[in-house]
Amino acid sequence: MPNPPHHANTHTRRTVLKSTTVAAASTALLPDAASGAASPAAANPGDVVRVTLSVNGRSRVVDVEPRVTLLDALRERLGLTGTKKGCDRGECGACTVLVDGERIKSCLTLAVMRRGSEITTVEGLADGDRLHPVQAAFIRHDAFQCGGCTSGQIMSAVACVREGHTGSEAEIREWMSGNLCRCACYQNIVAAVADAAREVRR
Ligand code: FES
Ligand code: FES
Numbered sequence: 262m263p264n265p266p267h268h269a270n271t272h273t274r275r276t277v278l279k280s281t282t283v284a285a286a287s288t289a290l291l292p293d294a295a296s297g298a299a300s301p302a303a304a305n306p307g308d309v310v311r312v313t314l315s316v317n318g319r320s321r322v323v324d325v326e327p328r329v330t331l332l333d334a335l336r337e338r339l340g341l342t343g344t345k346k347g348c349d350r351g352e353c354g355a356c357t358v359l360v361d362g363e364r365i366k367s368c369l370t371l372a373v374m375r376r377g378s379e380i381t382t383v384e385g386l387a388d389g390d391r392l393h394p395v396q397a398a399f400i401r402h403d404a405f406q407c408g409g410c411t412s413g414q415i416m417s418a419v420a421c422v423r424e425g426h427t428g429s430e431a432e433i434r435e436w437m438s439g440n441l442c443r444c445a446c447y448q449n450i451v452a453a454v455a456d457a458a459r460e461v462r463r
Pocket of ligand 1 (some may be wrong): 345346349350352353355356357366367393
């Protein structure tokens with residue numbers, strides 16, 4: 262589910278997992294689009310489902326239990342550790358990725374539910390050696406300290422800029438409020454997002 266702004270997100274990990282368990286179980290029954298390998302038995306808890314995910318423009322096959330979150334599939338199955346696990350319960354935004362261009366908290370969605378979607382992680386932003394304008398702006402504005410929240414902030418900022426929610430500092434703060442920073446770099450993050458928005462509009 263989309264994560265911005267924070268106050269608009271009334272879903273908790275409990276409610277999301279409750280609602281998605283049913284969907285995941287039925288989704289797990291569907292044959293994988295690429296392999297056609299899944300069977301009804303794969304819906305049993307503890308069984309493994311073969312899922313093809315499109316990540317950063319590449320087709321990736323993972324074998325996961327239906328309960329595995331997209332976050333864990335990315336980090337632990339595909340080695341894409343740029344996406345961070347902070348709270349693992351939908352509160353911090355460290356795990357933010359883009360799914361079909363929309364920012365979501367990857368700890369609140371299941372991998373089996375993201376078949377057929379285009380997933381973008383922080384590893385997929387740069388164009389070769391050329392950083393995405395948001396990445397470059399975060400460096401210019403020193404918009405991080407420990408870096409724990411940074412990839413989530415950057416992914417959310419990419420969407421925030423694209424959505425056009427950068428008209429003022431207050432608007433940026435509002436639409437980035439789903440991403441928390443324990444180091445309190447907010448001033449620099451807001452400046453970086455505003456700068457990146459100007460860069461993109463140029
Ligand atoms: S790790 Fe997903 S919101 Fe905190
Ligand atoms: S830079 Fe440390 S949590 Fe944001």
